[in-house]
Amino acid sequence: MSQLCALPKASDDLLDDTVINEARYILEDMDPTTFHWGVYGQASGMTIQVDPFLKAAFEWAPERPGQAWLGRIITATDGDRRQLTRVAKLFFEEVLVPMRLRASERSHKFAPKPSIDDEVASPTSDTSPFSSPKMGQILESKLLIRDGHKCCITSYSPQRNQPSNSTTSLIATVLPPNDQLEVTHIFPLSLGDDHDDHENLLYDPCVFWEVLQNYAPSLNGEWLRGEGMQSPANSLILTHTIRKAFTNLELCLAPSNTQHTYAVKNYVRDPWLHRQINGLPNVTLRDHCDTDAIADIGLPDPRILSLHAALTFIMQTGGAGRALDRAVKDVKGLSCLTSDGSTDVRTLLLVVTAVPKTSV
Numbered sequence: 001m002s003q004l005c006a007l008p009k010a011s012d013d014l015l016d017d018t019v020i021n022e023a024r025y026i027l028e029d030m031d032p033t034t035f036h037w038g039v040y041g042q043a044s045g046m047t048i049q050v051d052p053f054l055k056a057a058f059e060w061a062p063e064r065p066g067q068a069w070l071g072r073i074i075t076a077t078d079g080d081r082r083q084l085t086r087v088a089k090l091f092f093e094e095v096l097v098p099m100r101l102r103a104s105e106r107s108h109k110f111a112p113k114p115s116i117d118d119e120v121a122s123p124t125s126d127t128s129p130f131s132s133p134k135m136g137q138i139l140e141s142k143l144l145i146r147d148g149h150k151c152c153i154t155s156y157s158p159q160r161n162q163p164s165n166s167t168t169s170l171i172a173t174v175l176p177p178n179d180q181l182e183v184t185h186i187f188p189l190s191l192g193d194d195h196d197d198h199e200n201l202l203y204d205p206c207v208f209w210e211v212l213q214n215y216a217p218s219l220n221g222e223w224l225r226g227e228g229m230q231s232p233a234n235s236l237i238l239t240h241t242i243r244k245a246f247t248n249l250e251l252c253l254a255p256s257n258t259q260h261t262y263a264v265k266n267y268v269r270d271p272w273l274h275r276q277i278n279g280l281p282n283v284t285l286r287d288h289c290d291t292d293a294i295a296d297i298g299l300p301d302p303r304i305l306s307l308h309a310a311l312t313f314i315m316q317t318g319g320a321g322r323a324l325d326r327a328v329k330d331v332k333g334l335s336c337l338t339s340d341g342s343t344d345v346r347t348l349l350l351v352v353t354a355v356p357k358t359s360v
């Protein structure tokens with residue numbers, strides 16, 4: 001069970017508005033506080049600022065019921081600085097760390113495979129279209145057709161060697177010439193039920209999904225972590241360079257007031273790539289499938305993209321992203337890592353339970 005979900009909460013019968021307003025008051029009145037996250041139980045020199053981090057998690061909740069859920073946990077602390085630090089630390093450990101560490105899952109580079117004319121089960125049927133490797137390959141081909149043979153964020157198509165419009169001509173000239181299109185899963189496959197490497201995960205995926213189900217209750221977490229993980233609703237076509245930033249929670253598609261239209265939010269830390277992405281226009285996702293030739297497989301679920309955007313905003317607040325990147329870099333640089341990948345990373349990335357301190 002998630003430690004975050006197990007924290008005491010205020011009475012469930014409180015009105016959401018009351019809870020949200022009280023939690024907001026507590027966060028506004030909170031003193032600056034930090035905690036460390038490091039390797040081998042040692043602080044890596046990077047700290048996470050609790051007050052902006054927790055405010056971001058609260059304010060960027062993708063749904064009001066999820067904000068009220070987190071608000072109940074916050075109000076139950078009565079403003080105690082140590083308890084608020086614990087809430088922030090648990091959210092970081094139970095949600096952001098698994099999301100970021102599993103972002104390095106094996107990518108799915110597009111290559112034309114079986115004919116799209118082959119029979120594929122409907123995504124709405126009881127049979128998953130990914131029930132076999134062949135079906136998975138067919139649907140990958142359909143995703144490429146759905147997204148117009150181009151990257152959903154930059155509109156760049158390596159096959160055509162140019163962007164589909166002049167607005168993205170700059171990024172087309174600077175991306176690597178062999179930057180391939182890839183099927184990108186908004187939530188990594190390695191956090192799903194069908195992944196065969198759960199024993200090597202740093203954190204239990206069940207905990208991850210339990211927290212997210214409370215944070216975004218309208219999203220069917222059981223479906224997403226199972227059949228929905230490899231569905232079109234959780235998939236985008238991106239170039240490899242853009243995919244890496246997207247899955248590392250440095251780039252996201254923030255929802256707008258127009259259906260299926262998103263603002264590109266750029267938090268990429270690489271200065272060169274950050275400059276290239278800056279200024280990209282809003283993205284409107286469209287289904288390019290010809291209904292006479294291929295069945296409509298649906299666009300990415302706006303709720304999934306909204307939750308991904310919220311986690312990206314939180315990751316880029318209070319130094320959380322930099323601290324986690326530093327920890328990952330420290331682990332990769334350890335000489336004790338075995339070449340066959342058998343090192344127990346769980347024992348390397350240890351969370352430090354540091355006494356919270358007031359920033360000067």
